[in-house]
Amino acid sequence: xxxxxxxxxxxxxxxxxxxxxxxxxxxxxxxxxxxxxxxxxxxxxxxxxxxxxxxxxxxxxxxxxxxxxxxxxxxxxxxxxxxxxxxxxxxxxxxxxxxxxxxxxxxxxxxxxxxxxxxxxxxxxxxxxxxxxxxxxxxxxxxxxxxxxxxxxxxxxxxxxxxxxxxxxxxxxxxxxxxxxxxxxxxxxxxxxxxxxxxxxxxxxxxxxxxxxxxxxxxxxxxxxxxxxxxxxxxxxxxxxxxxxxxxxxxxxxxxxxxxxxxxxxxxxxxxxxxxxxxxxxxxxxxxxxxxxxxxxxxxxxxxxxxxxxxxxxxxxxxxxxxxxxxxxxxxxxxxxxxxxxxxxxxxxxxxxxxxxxxxxxxxxxxxxxxxxxxxxxxxxxxxxxxxxxxxxxxxxxxxxxxxxxxxxxxxxxxxxxxxxxxxxxxxxxxxxxxxxxxxxxxxxxxxxxxxxxxxxxxxxxxxxxxxxxxxxxxxxxxxxxxxxxxxxxxxxxxxxxxxxxxxxxxxxxxxxxxxxxxxxxxxxxxxxxxxxxxxxxxxxxxxxxxxxxxxxxxxxxxxxxxxxxxxxxxxxxxxxx
Amino acid sequence: xxxxxxxxxxxxxxxxxxxxxxxxxxxxxxxxxxxxxxxxxxxxxxxxxxxxxxxxxxxxxxxxxxxxxxxxxxxxxxxxxxxxxxxxxxxxxxxxxxxxxxxxxxxxxxxxxxxxxxxxxxxxxxxxxxxxxxxxxxxxxxxxxxxxxxxxxxxxxxxxxxxxxxxxxxxxxxxxxxxxxxxxxxxxxxxxxxxxxxxxxxxxxxxxxxxxxxxxxxxxxxxxxxxxxxxxx
Numbered sequence: 001x002x003x004x005x006x007x008x009x010x011x012x013x014x015x016x017x018x019x020x021x022x023x024x025x026x027x028x029x030x031x032x033x034x035x036x037x038x039x040x041x042x043x044x045x046x047x048x049x050x051x052x053x054x055x056x057x058x059x060x061x062x063x064x065x066x067x068x069x070x071x072x073x074x075x076x077x078x079x080x081x082x083x084x085x086x087x088x089x090x091x092x093x094x095x096x097x098x099x100x101x102x103x104x105x106x107x108x109x110x111x112x113x114x115x116x117x118x119x120x121x122x123x124x125x126x127x128x129x130x131x132x133x134x135x136x137x138x139x140x141x142x143x144x145x146x147x148x149x150x151x152x153x154x155x156x157x158x159x160x161x162x163x164x165x166x167x168x169x170x171x172x173x174x175x176x177x178x179x180x181x182x183x184x185x186x187x188x189x190x191x192x193x194x195x196x197x198x199x200x201x202x203x204x205x206x207x208x209x210x211x212x213x214x215x216x217x218x219x220x221x222x223x224x225x226x227x228x229x230x231x232x233x234x235x236x237x238x239x240x241x242x243x244x245x246x247x248x249x250x251x252x253x254x255x256x257x258x259x260x261x262x263x264x265x266x267x268x269x270x271x272x273x274x275x276x277x278x279x280x281x282x283x284x285x286x287x288x289x290x291x292x293x294x295x296x297x298x299x300x301x302x303x304x305x306x307x308x309x310x311x312x313x314x315x316x317x318x319x320x321x322x323x324x325x326x327x328x329x330x331x332x333x334x335x336x337x338x339x340x341x342x343x344x345x346x347x348x349x350x351x352x353x354x355x356x357x358x359x360x361x362x363x364x365x366x367x368x369x370x371x372x373x374x375x376x377x378x379x380x381x382x383x384x385x386x387x388x389x390x391x392x393x394x395x396x397x398x399x400x401x402x403x404x405x406x407x408x409x410x411x412x413x414x415x416x417x418x419x420x421x422x423x424x425x426x427x428x429x430x431x432x433x434x435x436x437x438x439x440x441x442x443x444x445x446x447x448x449x450x451x452x453x454x455x456x457x458x459x460x461x462x463x464x465x466x467x468x469x470x471x472x473x474x475x476x477x478x479x480x481x482x483x484x485x486x487x488x489x490x491x492x493x494x495x496x497x498x499x500x501x502x503x504x505x506x507x508x509x510x511x512x513x514x515x516x517x518x519x520x521x522x523x524x525x526x527x528x529x530x531x532x533x534x535x536x537x538x539x540x541x542x543x544x545x546x547x548x549x550x551x552x553x554x555x556x557x558x559x560x561x562x563x564x565x566x567x568x569x570x571x572x573x574x575x576x577x578x
Numbered sequence: 579x580x581x582x583x584x585x586x587x588x589x590x591x592x593x594x595x596x597x598x599x600x601x602x603x604x605x606x607x608x609x610x611x612x613x614x615x616x617x618x619x620x621x622x623x624x625x626x627x628x629x630x631x632x633x634x635x636x637x638x639x640x641x642x643x644x645x646x647x648x649x650x651x652x653x654x655x656x657x658x659x660x661x662x663x664x665x666x667x668x669x670x671x672x673x674x675x676x677x678x679x680x681x682x683x684x685x686x687x688x689x690x691x692x693x694x695x696x697x698x699x700x701x702x703x704x705x706x707x708x709x710x711x712x713x714x715x716x717x718x719x720x721x722x723x724x725x726x727x728x729x730x731x732x733x734x735x736x737x738x739x740x741x742x743x744x745x746x747x748x749x750x751x752x753x754x755x756x757x758x759x760x761x762x763x764x765x766x767x768x769x770x771x772x773x774x775x776x777x778x779x780x781x782x783x784x785x786x787x788x789x790x791x792x793x794x795x796x797x798x799x800x801x802x803x804x805x806x807x808x809x810x811x
Contacts, residue, residue, distance in 0.1 A: 138724070142664045143637040145728045148735040149593075150623070153643065155742035156589060157619070161652065162582050165696050168744040 089113040189213045189256045191249040202249045210252040211242055217259055218242075224259050227266045234262035275313075282308060286321050296329040297336070305329070358382040390519045393468040397512050400458065400465040405505050406571040407455040408491070409564055412498045424456060425492070462490050466508065472515050502563065546574040583692040585741065586645075586652045592685040592734065593644035596727055599678035600642070600662045603670050603723055608633040608661040613645065615655035626659045638664050640727050667724035672717075679718045679726065686710055686730050693737045697744060702736035709733060 093110030160167065185192060189210040194200035202210075218224050218238050228235055234255075241247045241255040285304060288295055295301050308314050308322040353372030359379040361367050366382055380387075424443055443456050466486055489508050491501035546569045551557055557565050569576050601607070609629035613622060626643075630636050639661035649656030672679045687710055694703045710733055718726050 138664060138668060139637040141728050142640055142724070145731045146636045146639075146641045148731050149641055149643060152589065152731075152735060152738045153619075155738050156586050156652075158742055159585060159745055161586050162584055163696060163745075164582050165698075168696055168741070 085117060086114065089117070187257075188253040189249075191253055195249045196253055198250075207247065207249060207252065210249060210256075211247065214238055214252055214256045214259075215242055217256055224263050227263055227270070232262060234259045282318055286325075289325050293328065296325060296332055302326070302329050360388070364388070387519050390472045391516075393472055394512055394516045394519065397465045397468060398509070400462045401505055401509055401512070402571070404455075404458040404462045404491070405502065405567050407451065407458040408498055408501045408505070409568055409571070410451040411455045412560070412564070424459070459490075459492065463487055466490050469512070469515060472519065498564070499561070502567075544574050545577045548576050548578055581695055583695050585689070585692055585696075585738075587647060588685070588689040588692050589734070589738070590644045590651070590657070591647045592682065592689050592730065593642045594647055595678065595682040595685045596730060597642045597644060597660050599672075599676070599682050600640075600660075600667065600723055600727070602678055603672070603676075605662050605666045605670055605723060608639045608663050610658055610660050612658040613655045617655070622659065626661075630661055633661065633663070640664050640667055640724060642727070662723075662727075664724050667727065668722050670723045672719055672721050672723065672726060674719045675717060676719070682726075682730060683710065683714050683717065686733060687714070689734060690737055693741055696741055697737075700737060700740045702740050706733045706737055 089110045090106075092113055093106035093108070095106075096104050096109040097106030181192070188196060190206055190213060191202060191210060192200065195202040195206070216222065218235060224232075224235060224238075238255045238259050241251050244251070285301070289301070305322045305326050308318055309326070314322070353370060353375075355371050356368050357371045357374055358366060358368055359374040359381055361379055362377070369379075374381075440456060440460055444453060448456065466489070467483060469486060470482070489504065489511065491504035548562060548566055548569070551565050551569055552560070552562065557568070560568075566576050609626075609632070611622065611625050611629050626641065627636070630639050630641070633639055641659060641661050643657070643659035645652050645654060645657035687707070690703055690707050690710065693700065694707070697703065709729075713721075713726075713729065721729075
């Protein structure tokens with residue numbers, strides 16, 4: 001049977017010093033480890049293609065490595081072969097046992113045979129794996145070499161075909177010399193040192209160009225014409241050279257340089273003049289400030305002083321004087337600022353006091369007056385009408401409560417008939433105002449005493465008024481449940497007895513008093529208060545004081561409590577005393 | 579006077595001798611793609627890639643490319659790119675005193691020495707020459723052709739890149755190559771010493787008087803500016 005595993009055919013290279021073949025011979029990268037992919041000059045189209053092919057080579061190497069790494073497919077009928085081999089080993093073992101007449105164990109022989117076969121298979125697989133790895137390395141080496149060749153082609157494309165060592169060096173000294181020469185030529189109206197010294201000849205074009213530059217140097221807009229006087233010798237000399245058709249490079253250059261020097265000298269002289277002028281102006285400024293310190297208030301004067309401080313050419317004495325004056329100016333500025341602040345505050349206060357505002361006067365009338373006056377009188381702005389409305393509603397409820405309390409006390413001992421009680425109950429519990437009105441009319445038409453009529457009226461009124469707490473407490477309209485809860489606090493015809501009805505009314509009063517604390521009071525001459533609008537049998541304030549103890553002793557008050565008597569006294573407009 | 583070297587020509591010689599070694603060792607080429615006059619480089623590379631794809635790709639064929647050493651040189655049609663099957667190269671050993679192997683080693687040595695003339699202190703050249711010396715001692719006797727080819731190619735790679743890097747950093751019109759537009763096709767720099775077109779440009783020789791009109795001197799600051807001198811170097 002042929003050995004299915006190929007034997008290695010690649011002999012090792014006979015190269016002393018190189019221990020391995022294949023990729024082992026690749027020289028290690030020197031310097032930049034990324035040198036293999038160092039890009040050549042960018043932009044060349046062929047480089048893009050080259051790079052594309054290199055990428056293709058890399059892909060192929062990767063593909064080859066992947067293929068080689070795959071395991072070999074298993075041999076056909078491997079399982080059957082394995083069974084036959086196992087059977088053969090068993091037969092061989094049995095044969096060995098039979099041949100040795102039992103001295104040798106057949107099982108041991110069989111196991112040895114199987115172990116040897118397993119070892120052989122393992123060696124073959126190991127050998128195959130090594131061969132695969134070797135193949136992969138070969139493919140990678142070939143791909144890398146082709147890539148290197150492409151790289152070298154690109155690199156060489158960027159080079160000149162003939163090169164010297166100097167092509168790879170910066171010619172710094174040469175450049176410096178060239179720049180120096182150019183500067184010299186520029187400063188000497190286009191002539192080289194050799195031409196100026198006479199060792200080289202300047203051609204007519206160069207002389208013409210030099211004259212042209214000299215002509216521009218004394219042109220209409222030139223610095224020479226602007227600065228130098230018309231009779232300047234330098235200007236005259238330059239004009240003479242320009243007029244001379246045989247002027248030499250040296251003459252042109254000399255005339256131009258003389259002109260340059262004259263311009264600079266003139267500029268320097270003007271600088272001195274300007275400097276002297278500055279000194280004179282500063283001295284004059286200090287003298288003026290010495291005689292008239294108020295000049296420091298002028299911002300322009302302060303700016304001039306600051307300019308002296310900022311000027312690096314200022315003398316120490318000038319800086320000292322300027323500093324001194326600036327301190328004075330600073331103090332004056334502070335005073336000025338304080339004064340201006342006070343004025344601003346006064347202006348603001350006056351504006352605030354004199355601006356017109358809408359207020360509610362003591363009579364409750366809306367008026368327009370100066371804010372200062374309104375503030376002094378303690379008037380409320382128009383926005384307080386809401387609070388006034390709330391105060392009025394509270395007073396209304398309190399009036400109704402007082403009236404009802406009085407009616408309850410007056411009806412002590414009298415009873416409604418069953419029919420009357422039913423009608424009144426229906427009227428007070430009716431959700432429809434029309435129903436309530438009709439029931440109340442019916443009750444009035446029945447045989448009620450005047451006190452009973454007052455009670456019925458006050459009960460109905462109280463039910464109406466107490467619902468105003470929704471506005472005072474900011475509840476809005478409120479739900480049916482809310483309205484019923486409010487109405488349930490008001491005593492009714494079914495309260496049982498007078499004491500119970502008064503207790504309920506006390507609770508209502510307490511509730512209203514608490515709400516009243518959250519409503520601001522407007523400054524009105526006639527405060528909104530309870531009591532106004534009581535029904536006709538409520539007496540106005542009498543101004544008399546009635547002793548509660550004496551009143552309790554009267555026959556009419558027999559059986560009444562102290563609260564009932566107190567309420568009765570107050571209902572008649574008297575003041576209660578102990 | 580500085581010695582002039584022609585790296586392109588030396589590189590082509592190395593490749594040419596490798597090709598000859600492979601051919602005359604009995605390894606049949608996988609493909610041959612000749613250069614064509616006027617053909618852009620990218621077209622040639624694309625053709626090589628297509629040819630290699632038909633015979634197993636670039637990992638199964640070792641590529642050598644050359645412009646004939648006795649021909650017109652680079653940018654001409656006188657040359658070719660050749661592929662040899664790596665498996666066959668691996669099976670073929672270099673015999674004793676193989677003249678073609680010796681010639682290839684000599685060409686590689688010459689190429690490295692040319693680079694050494696340009697970059698005397700380049701460490702990659704020193705390393706490559708030392709490794710080449712090992713092979714020269716036995717003239718690569720007993721090496722298979724694949725190992726030999728890969729060995730030679732990789733010996734040349736790092737020194738070539740070093741030269742290219744130095745050139746790119748210092749030349750290219752004194753502007754870094756990444757900041758310049760690519761040259762138009764066929765506008766190869768003329769060899770040094772040959773006539774340059776009027777107006778110079780490129781890498782003209784340094785020194786000499788400026789040819790353009792110099793600027794006006796400082797004495798005439800208000801005057802119209804003249805063209806700046808073209809300082810070349």
